[in-house]
Amino acid sequence: MDTKAKRILVVDDEVDVTELVAYQLRAKGFQVETLNDPNSSIGVARTFLPDLVILDVMMPDLNGMQICRMLRADPKLKKVPVIFLTAKAEESDRIQGLETGADDYVCKPFSTKELVLRVQSILRRLAEGAPPEPKMLQVGQIALDVDRHAATVAGQAIDLTATEFKLLRLLIERRGRVQTREHLLINVWNYETEIETRTVDTHVRRLREKLGAEADWIETIRGVGYRIAERKVSACVS
Numbered sequence: 507m508d509t510k511a512k513r514i515l516v517v518d519d520e521v522d523v524t525e526l527v528a529y530q531l532r533a534k535g536f537q538v539e540t541l542n543d544p545n546s547s548i549g550v551a552r553t554f555l556p557d558l559v560i561l562d563v564m565m566p567d568l569n570g571m572q573i574c575r576m577l578r579a580d581p582k583l584k585k586v587p588v589i590f591l592t593a594k595a596e597e598s599d600r601i602q603g604l605e606t607g608a609d610d611y612v613c614k615p616f617s618t619k620e621l622v623l624r625v626q627s628i629l630r631r632l633a634e635g636a637p638p639e640p641k642m643l644q645v646g647q648i649a650l651d652v653d654r655h656a657a658t659v660a661g662q663a664i665d666l667t668a669t670e671f672k673l674l675r676l677l678i679e680r681r682g683r684v685q686t687r688e689h690l691l692i693n694v695w696n697y698e699t700e701i702e703t704r705t706v707d708t709h710v711r712r713l714r715e716k717l718g719a720e721a722d723w724i725e726t727i728r729g730v731g732y733r734i735a736e737r738k739v740s741a742c743v744s
Contacts, residue, residue, distance in 0.1 A: 512629055513537045515554055517547045517573065518562035518591060527560060530618040531625065544568040548576050551583055557632075558625055561608075563592035571606045578607040578692045587628045591616065607692060643678045645734055648720050650675055664716050669694060673709055677724065677734045686731040706731075 514536045518524050524540035531538045539554045541547055544565045551559065559577065561570035570590055577583045587609040610624050643650040647660040650671070657666050657674065666674065673694050677685060687703040695705070710732055714721035725735045 511537075512557045513539070513554060514558050514560065514625065515539050515541070515547070515551055515556035516560045517541045517544055517565075517570070518560075519544065519565045520562070523562070523591070526618055527621065530622050534622055534626070536625075544570075544573060547573050548580070548583075551577065551586075552580070555582070556586060558587045558589065558629060560589045560591060560621070560625070563590050574606050574608055575688070575692060587632065589621070589624060589628070591621075606689065643675060645678050645681060646720050646723050648674075648678070648717060648723060650678065659717055659720050666713070666716060669709060670713050670716070674713060677732065681734040682736045684727050684731055684733045688731075690731065 514531050516524050516527050516531075516538060517540075518527075519542050521542055524542060528538040528540050539550060539556070541550055544562075545568055547561075547568070561573055563570035570592070574588050574590075577586060577588065588607065589610045589612060590608045591612050591614060593614040609628055612621055612624065641651070641653050643652065649658045650656075651658075652675070655668075655671060657664050657671060673690065676690070676693055687706045690706050691703065710724060710726075714724055717723070723734050725733050727733060
């Protein structure tokens with residue numbers, strides 16, 4: 507993989523960390539920009555246009571998860587892969603980080619060599635190209651024709667709005683994985699400032715009504731968000 511043209515932005519409030527990571531990345535031929543002030547990260551990212559961002563999670567004023575959400579909401583930066591660096595190693599912390607939109611999660615203390623390998627692995631996958639998007643998605647009796655933007659339940663067409671279709675598609679594509687309301691706001695509504703989390707609940711309720719007998723595929727995870735079940739449940743909870 508040709509790394510010389512690849513730009514890496516490293517954001518961590520600890521100077522020692524950014525210097526060490528930058529040294530290792532530059533030794534592999536990457537162009538590296540480092541920041542110790544998280545407040546300037548989005549502005550710098552818009553100018554530097556990195557191919558990958560390494561973010562510390564626990565920083566003053568603006569933490570890594572907040573920055574990641576801002577990246578995902580920016581049209582120019584939303585597809586840039588993100589690796590989190592953090593001292594928080596609990597499974598729940600890793601899940602939260604990945605659901606926020608991170609591509610990888612490295613716990614402190616970490617091996618800089620391992621971090622570089624993870625950077626190279628993510629960029630290699632991007633260079634090889636994403637697999638073709640499925641033309642049809644199905645769970646139970648629910649079927650989505652992605653190309654035609656059409657949905658059916660038990661072979662009968664149902665009328666979904668563009669937002670409902672996008673919401674259902676995302677849930678099916680990530681079947682079995684809990685999608686937080688915040689994550690749905692970012693990926694379905696592009697985190698528009700006027701949108702509130704209860705909007706997600708309203709759309710899910712309407713979507714369930716249209717799915718009829720197949721509505722039970724959408725599970726509510728109380729206090730967190732929603733997911734498509736691995737198998738159909740007996741009842742759904744609003």
